[in-house]
Amino acid sequence: MQAVRGVLAVFVLALVGIVSGGKMISDFPKLSVQQMCELMPADTSFLRPHTCNYWVRCPANNTSLEEGTCAAGLNYNKDLGRCTMAANVDCPYSKDSISTTDNLCANETDGTFLADNSSNDCKGYILCKARRENKSNCPNNLIFNPTTRSCVYTNQYRCPVNGAKTKSPACLSLPNNTRLANDEHCEKYYICVDDILYERECSDQSAYDVVLGRCVSALNATCYSTAKLPPPENTFCTSMGKPKVGYFADDESCSHYYICGDTVNGKHDTNPQHLQCGQGLYFDYEKLSCRERLNVRCTLDRCADTSLTYVNVLGDCQAYARCSGGATVGSGRCPADYYFDERSQGCTPVNHNYVACAA
Structure with missing residues (x-):
């Protein structure tokens, strides 16, 4: 029963990630052309989703976003980046291709979980919300079981081997090898290869620049507006x-x-x-x-991490520091031939030769 609780707990965490992680990509065909361009490098041209002859060119430098339609009898070739004879263009939104963009949640109730057929490792799933698809992945080493509609351990469900990969709605209108920003993680991005969407990650200390369309130094990267950089790597070790x-x-x-x-x-x-x-x-x-603080040499403020009012001072056993709020706020010195004793909080004729105040 404990193992089951673990799976459920992790699954709940996965659902939280659905709210923002990858939402722009899953909703790509429904975005405005301005929102689409914000995910792509500057000056990218593409076919507007659910059309065959409507093209869009994203702004670059000082240019504005441009849109247009091909002349009669022509369709837009997304890989060539221009209008050509309709008979020579394989439009991804022709009747034969419509099924690849069907909304699986169109007739499902809120909270329904479905397998993401575009996932080739069984980690992907879909949460239906307001009759819209919200894609996410099972966390850690879990995979999605379409029968139980939950994330489970690999020994609880065997992922079927399937060489065929489902085309992504986000890639159907984009030229091959187009890159898209990850709207949550700046060090990650997506790339469309043969209409299939793949997630990629930049190397250490690098991040994806949404304008340039490539990984650059994290210090110089222009991240997507909602994407965040990972915390700096801990280099103490x-x-x-x-x-x-x-x-x-x-x-x-x-x-x-x-x-x-x-x-x-x-x-x-x-x-x-x-x-x-x-x-x-x-x-x-x-x-x-x-060890006891008096037996350890410390070059930092000895008032820190203590409730004592007075403490010994490194390098002078006759001197003492006055503490308040965990910091030194004053200092003093014992009379001649007297030494400060932190234990008794006063001056004494006996020099205990504490390591804490030794020169």
């Missing part, structure tokens, strides 16, 4: 460009430390554990352990 493994002090906190895991395929740990020692303890990077 690298040093001079090389991976590091083990326990390391946090350079911004005396009480925190990191654990860098083993490399995977030569790649450093991008998700190291970030842990904190208990109250009154600091991380000792030499002994790789959490």
